[in-house]
Amino acid sequence: GEDVEQSLFLSVREGDSSVINCTYTDSSSTYLYWYKQEPGAGLQLLTYIFSNMDMKQDQRLTVLLNKKDKHLSLRIADTQTGDSAIYFCAESPNNNAGNMLTFGGGTRLMVKP
Amino acid sequence: DTEVTQTPKHLVMGMTNKKSLKCEQHMGHRAMYWYKQKAKKPPELMFVYSYEKLSINESVPSRFSPECPNSSLLNLHLHALQPEDSALYLCASSRSKGLNQPQHFGDGTRLSIL
Numbered sequence A: 001g002e003d004v005e006q007s008l009f010l011s012v013r014e015g016d017s018s019v020i021n022c023t024y025t026d027s028s029s030t031y032l033y034w035y036k037q038e039p040g041a042g043l044q045l046l047t048y049i050f051s052n053m054d055m056k057q058d059q060r061l062t063v064l065l066n067k068k069d070k071h072l073s074l075r076i077a078d079t080q081t082g083d084s085a086i087y088f089c090a091e092s093p094n095n096n097a098g099n100m101l102t103f104g105g106g107t108r109l110m111v112k113p
Numbered sequence B: 001d002t003e004v005t006q007t008p009k010h011l012v013m014g015m016t017n018k019k020s021l022k023c024e025q026h027m028g029h030r031a032m033y034w035y036k037q038k039a040k041k042p043p044e045l046m047f048v049y050s051y052e053k054l055s056i057n058e059s060v061p062s063r064f065s066p067e068c069p070n071s072s073l074l075n076l077h078l079h080a081l082q083p084e085d086s087a088l089y090l091c092a093s094s095r096s097k098g099l100n101q102p103q104h105f106g107d108g109t110r111l112s113i114l
Helices: none
Strands: A005-008 A008-013 A018-024 A031-037 A043-050 A055-058 A061-066 A073-077 A085-092 A107-112 B006-007 B011-012 B018-025 B031-037 B042-052 B053-057 B064-070 B074-079 B087-094 B109-113
Touching: A005 A085, A005 B109, A008 A018, A018 A031, A018 A085, A018 A107, A031 A061, A043 A055, A043 A073, A073 B064, A107 B018, B006 B087, B011 B018, B018 B087, B031 B074, B042 B064, B042 B074, B053 B064, B074 B087
Parallel strands: A008 A107, B011 B109
Antiparallel strands: A005 A018, A018 A073, A031 A043, A031 A085, A055 A061, A061 A073, A085 A107, B006 B018, B018 B074, B031 B042, B031 B087, B042 B053, B064 B074, B087 B109
16 A cells, blocks of 8 residues: 655754655655645645656755655755745555545654744 | 635534535646645545546545536535534645646635534
8 A cells, every 4th residue: 555654843953954754655656746834824836756766956955766765855955944834745656546646744844043 | 825726715614504615726727636634634635626527536425515617616515514524625736637747736725613
């Protein structure tokens, strides 16, 4: 079955880098996503990576994918207080159901000034 | 700001009421989704519409009734809900149901059942 796991909580100081980790079990996953959810809001798509890539960079965000270990990470450089939120990783398995997402439990990032 | 708009933002209703949640997108997306999210949990998929046809129903109780009147609109009709149905209801859309089409979410409707 599909299972996506994340650590519950991460605390960093403003200006430091944050690294949020995610592991998944479905080796058929084709796309892996990172979403950000601020209090009282919906999910904001941050970035996504195709499974044949091992890295993707978008401004302050760097996604690393280790397909052998089924490990995904999101690095936020120069973390700001506005980055405080819950971050969900999600996988899209390669099955006949199409674009179905399996979410991790979410990592709450707290940025201290 | 999100390109998927949900109304209302908040809704309080009794167990005998009938109400509807609305979702609208003008990105030309042909797949639309309803999710339920409880506090401190990830979203759980409820329904998927593809080209205005119901594609997936994740064994949702019949007191939730989805409707897709056209390619831009998605409704969720509510009737005889239970207190445990209190949650954030999120709508999402994607260009299609294909694997490489990311889902874009609205800000949700926070529903409270008295």
